[in-house]
Amino acid sequence: MYPVQSSYFSCHRSASWTKWGFHDTFFNLTLKDILFFQWLEDGHCPSAKYIFKGDEDVYVSSDNLAAYISGLNSSAKQNLFVGNVIHNATPIRDPKLKYFIPESFYKGSYPPYAGGGGLLFTRDMASQLYSATQDILLFPIDDVYMGMCLKAIGVDPQIHPGFMTFDFPEKDKGNLCIYRDVIMVHRRTPQETIKLWHEVNDPALDC
Structure with a gap:
């Protein structure tokens, strides 16, 4: 119920994908997010209460994610x-860099936003965000765009130390025990993810 990557693929095959036809590139990730929200609004996966949105190169502890969700109170x-x-991120002005945004396109600091490597939100939040996208002009960096939509609906993104969007320090990557407390870690190959899963869940691992 948490991973939404399969939902993205379904969304791509929907009528909306045909109508929206665009190149599958980095700067079009915002369009993919909006299509996914639209896909949910169309009534797909009605029993899903929570959505984990993650990149394809993340290691996710589904047990820790489920435990975190189970521990949430009503508030x-x-x-x-x-x-x-x-917080307080500013646009990259160097045209040679991936996240380059010219000053003519955006001025000032970005609103608070969650790094897109992995994040969690409710279905109701997805609906609110989709409504916001109808009024917020598209922005090519999808993480930042979600921050803009959150600001528009008056919601502050919440930080959780288990979301390791920027990975561990290099010296800690080999310590298997630290993986037992995380929800996700960014930038792992499929082979590394499979190996990590078996090693971290090995009953013989003494932490």
Whole structure:
């Protein structure tokens, strides 16, 4: 119920995908997010209460994710949008860099936003965000765009230390025990993810 990557694929095959036809590129990720929200609004996966949105190169502890969700109280579930939150970020002005945004396109600091490597939100939040996208002009960096939509509906993204969008320090990557407390870690190959899963869940691992 948590991973939404399969939902993205279904969304791509929907009528909306045909209508929206665009190149599957980095700067079109915002369009993919909106299509996914639209896909949910169309009534797909009606029993899904929570959505984990993650990149294809993340290691996810489904047990820790489920435990976190189970531990949420009623208050915490309201307006839930949680991940590794970035504050006071400013646009990159170097045209040689991936996240380049010219000043003519955007001025000032970005609103708080959660790094898109992995984040969690409720279905109700997805609906609110979709409504916001109808009024917020598209922005090519999808993480930042979600922050703009959150700001528009008056919701602050919540930070959780278990969302390791920027990975561990290099010296800690080999310590299997630290993986037992995380929800997700960014930038792992499929082979590394499979190996990690078996090693971290090995009963013989002494932490």
